[in-house]
Amino acid sequence: MSRSEVCHELTTPAIRERKLTAVDYRCEFRPIIGEWDRKTGYPLGERCTATKGLQVHHRNYNHLGAECDEDLEVLCRRHHLVRHIVNSVCEVCGATLYSEDATLDLIEEHSDTPGLPTLDQIGLGPPGSDYPLLCWDCSDNLWGR
Numbered sequence: 001m002s003r004s005e006v007c008h009e010l011t012t013p014a015i016r017e018r019k020l021t022a023v024d025y026r027c028e029f030r031p032i033i034g035e036w037d038r039k040t041g042y043p044l045g046e047r048c049t050a051t052k053g054l055q056v057h058h059r060n061y062n063h064l065g066a067e068c069d070e071d072l073e074v075l076c077r078r079h080h081l082v083r084h085i086v087n088s089v090c091e092v093c094g095a096t097l098y099s100e101d102a103t104l105d106l107i108e109e110h111s112d113t114p115g116l117p118t119l120d121q122i123g124l125g126p127p128g129s130d131y132p133l134l135c136w137d138c139s140d141n142l143w144g145r
């Protein structure tokens with residue numbers, strides 16, 4: 001089972017159903033379309049129209065098994081993958097590895113994979129695997145240039 005499937009399975013069917021109903025059985029993803037602005041926050045584009053293959057993503061794990069709607073986000077498979085890539089951080093310093101734009105490019109690079117690539121195929125497998133996830137700086141410090 002992939003990490004995003006684990007994420008989906010973490011909550012109860014009843015809570016999943018409640019959340020799906022609350023968002024009209026449609027992916028909630030809205031792309032960031034501009035630079036971050038302190039006053040307005042991220043300007044967001046049109047909401048994704050996908051209604052098939054929806055998964056329930058955890059924004060946080062604070063209320064496992066008793067999640068409120070705010071803890072969860074309904075996403076199509078592609079956008080669920082986007083969320084998990086964007087959430088990847090350097091295992092040493094905690095820096096964000098991929099912006100949303102970089103993530104969408106990364107998935108595009110693997111577009112020859114049938115369906116969607118897994119996090120392992122992208123090289124973002126579970127923490128502590130053979131190749132730790134590192135930002136460029138930490139990777140330089142650890143392995144040299």
Ligand SMILES: [Zn+2]
Pocket residue numbers: 004007008056057058080083084
């Ligand atoms: Zn998830």
Ligand SMILES: [Zn+2]
Pocket residue numbers: 027028029048049050075076077078079
């Ligand atoms: Zn979507």
Ligand SMILES: [Zn+2]
Pocket residue numbers: 090091092093094095134135136137138139
């Ligand atoms: Zn780092």
